[in-house]
Amino acid sequence: xxxxxxxxxxxxxxxxxxxxxxxxxxxxxxxxxxxxxxxxxxxxxxxxxxxxxxxxxxxxxxxxxxxxxxxxxxxxxxxxxxxxxxxxxxxxxxxxxxxxxxxxxxxxxxxxxxxxxxxxxxxxxxxxxxxxxxxxxxxxxxxxxxxxxxxxxxxxxxxxxxxxxxxxxxxxxxxxxxxxxxxxxxxxxxxxxxxxxxxxxxxxxxxxxxxxxxxxxxxxxxx
Amino acid sequence: xxxxxxxxxxxxxxxxxxxxxxxxxxxxxxxxxxxxxxxxxxxxxxxxxxxxxxxxxxxxxxxxxxxxxxxxxxxxxxxxxxxxxxxxxxxxxxxxxxxxxxxxxxxxxxxxxxxxxxxxxxxxxxxxxxxxxxxxxxxxxxxxxxx
Numbered sequence: 384x385x386x387x388x389x390x391x392x393x394x395x396x397x398x399x400x401x402x403x404x405x406x407x408x409x410x411x412x413x414x415x416x417x418x419x420x421x422x423x424x425x426x427x428x429x430x431x432x433x434x435x436x437x438x439x440x441x442x443x444x445x446x447x448x449x450x451x452x453x454x455x456x457x458x459x460x461x462x463x464x465x466x467x468x469x470x471x472x473x474x475x476x477x478x479x480x481x482x483x484x485x486x487x488x489x490x491x492x493x494x495x496x497x498x499x500x501x502x503x504x505x506x507x508x509x510x511x512x513x514x515x516x517x518x519x520x521x522x523x524x525x526x527x528x529x530x531x532x533x534x535x536x537x538x539x540x541x542x543x544x545x546x547x548x549x550x551x552x553x554x555x556x557x558x559x560x561x562x563x564x565x566x567x568x569x570x571x572x573x574x575x576x577x578x579x580x581x582x583x584x585x586x587x588x589x590x591x592x593x594x595x596x597x598x599x600x601x602x603x604x605x606x
Numbered sequence: 607x608x609x610x611x612x613x614x615x616x617x618x619x620x621x622x623x624x625x626x627x628x629x630x631x632x633x634x635x636x637x638x639x640x641x642x643x644x645x646x647x648x649x650x651x652x653x654x655x656x657x658x659x660x661x662x663x664x665x666x667x668x669x670x671x672x673x674x675x676x677x678x679x680x681x682x683x684x685x686x687x688x689x690x691x692x693x694x695x696x697x698x699x700x701x702x703x704x705x706x707x708x709x710x711x712x713x714x715x716x717x718x719x720x721x722x723x724x725x726x727x728x729x730x731x732x733x734x735x736x737x738x739x740x741x742x743x744x745x746x747x748x749x750x751x752x753x
Binding site: 444447467468470472473 | 643644646648649
């Protein structure tokens with residue numbers, strides 16, 4: 384016990400000397416001042432972020448066994464869920480967690496809406512938040528195709544059909560998203576790349592803006 | 607109450623000590639509960655124990671030919687030589703590349719550093735320090751059984 388304390392102190396001293404670590408921790412974590420009216424409703428943003436981190440973690444684990452080809456996709460997901468030790472846990476955490484994250488994001492948005500927290504000076508907080516919502520939903524949509532089940536396939540068919548209603552470029556847009564006239568293996572690998580690389584990076588960029596702005600402006604005051 | 611966990615000088619210290627212990631135990635259990643599934647998930651696929659004996663039809667292996675297969679999770683080769691069937695590990699004893707069978711030269715060659723082995727697994731030339739380990743082969747009717 385004493386040894387841990389000692390090591391802890393030495394590490395913090397070392398960091399203090401270079402980066403003012405203790406002061407940074409005091410200002411940003413332990414003695415950070417927030418409004419008195421803060422309550423549990425204000426947790427949804429943070430919980431959404433926590434959910435996102437969990438999705439990243441479980442997603443990386445799933446990538447280690449998932450095979451993004453029409454022939455192997457379903458079998459590899461079934462292998463994860465049935466054979467790989469604790470695969471069921473990570474697979475379900477990821478698929479159920481996706482729904483939970485969507486719910487949390489919606490609750491967060493409703494809270495902000497109800498409290499009018501989107502008003503000046505937090506307009507861009509709202510705008511970046513709407514982008515985050517859209518990216519979260521795009522994540523869910525692209526992830527839904529990956530197990531390559533009947534539901535995935537027809538869900539993706541319907542979802543990618545919708546941009547077809549766009550005037551003039553509609554048909555072209557549909558085929559751009561699909562990478563082919565119908566949903567094929569090309570769509571699968573395309574969605575996989577978007578789901579696992581493009582959207583997470585975009586999401587992190589928007590999260591960065593979202594967080595930096597709220598640090599600068601502060602959480603909204605009482606109603 | 608006769609619970610006596612003495613970690614401090616007085617009652618309040620021992621209560622604090624107990625709570626601290628409790629807290630740390632819960633933390634350790636939670637940590638373990640997260641780490642254990644992850645380690646199990648990432649640990650290598652268990653090597654198939656059931657298929658320790660491998661059967662190959664003699665018809666599949668005419669004289670002079672070799673057939674590669676997986677034996678206890680590692681690559682192995684069975685060769686139909688003049689003197690019968692020989693089964694060897696196909697992992698080169700130099701740096702672990704997989705050897706190939708050269709039918710016209712009647713030898714095994716490693717593609718990485720040109721180690722050469724004869725059909726019995728003995729080193730002919732090149733850097734391999736040891737011969738290829740032999741695997742037992744028995745003939746039974748139309749089949750050969752390896753392992």
